[in-house]
Amino acid sequence: MAKYVRRHYDVRKFPIADLVREVMRVDSLDNLAASDRVATRETDQSTRYHKLFYDNFDVISPVYRKLLQELLGRESDDVYVQRVPTCRVHLPNSVAVGTWHRDLDFGHDPSEANFWVPLTRAYGSNTLWIEDEPVEAEYGDVIVFDGANTLHGNVVNDTGTSRVSVDFRTIPRGNYRPNDRKSVSFGMPFLLGDYWDVL
Numbered sequence: 001m002a003k004y005v006r007r008h009y010d011v012r013k014f015p016i017a018d019l020v021r022e023v024m025r026v027d028s029l030d031n032l033a034a035s036d037r038v039a040t041r042e043t044d045q046s047t048r049y050h051k052l053f054y055d056n057f058d059v060i061s062p063v064y065r066k067l068l069q070e071l072l073g074r075e076s077d078d079v080y081v082q083r084v085p086t087c088r089v090h091l092p093n094s095v096a097v098g099t100w101h102r103d104l105d106f107g108h109d110p111s112e113a114n115f116w117v118p119l120t121r122a123y124g125s126n127t128l129w130i131e132d133e134p135v136e137a138e139y140g141d142v143i144v145f146d147g148a149n150t151l152h153g154n155v156v157n158d159t160g161t162s163r164v165s166v167d168f169r170t171i172p173r174g175n176y177r178p179n180d181r182k183s184v185s186f187g188m189p190f191l192l193g194d195y196w197d198v199l
């Protein structure tokens with residue numbers, strides 16, 4: 001069985017990278033300065049780029065929601081979607097996610113699907129790995145995989161090129177159960193209206 005499915009979208013119609021570059025106040029997403037230390041699970045969401053992304057997500061949100069509608073089509077009536085996608089910044093000399101994991105390890109439901117959306121070229125040591133396979137991708141690709149149950153992570157980026165991406169999850173509406181767990185990245189409750197949303 002394939003580890004993932006590759007999909008595509010029109011970056012002219014959904015210019016997510018342009019919006020992210022704008023809110024991060026940089027000229028290029030793939031030319032961010034190298035890190036002076038390797039990120040950990042506790043620090044992998046704490047760069048100034050992450051803060052700018054989340055603080056200004058209202059700029060990105062309308063296009064993000066349109067992209068979700070494009071990718072999910074009729075399925076959008078059957079699932080809840082992650083309201084705010086997770087931003088990943090894979091700087092040279094660091095990692096984008098501090099530990100290899102299955103999302104199940106952090107309280108996610110086993111029925112969730114992961115959608116990984118690179119906003120730069122992803123290759124070599126700057127990309128996402130699913131199990132033992134590095135996933136090469138371009139801006140405009142979407143990688144759909146079972147992140148809840150499949151081991152994934154990344155390695156220290158020695159390409160000299162930064163990789164920025166967003167990822168989001170969906171859960172079948174019939175599998176959603178309110179609970180008191182919270183996401184590890186934001187401390188946001190896995191509840192409809194907080195972590196989850198409808199399109």
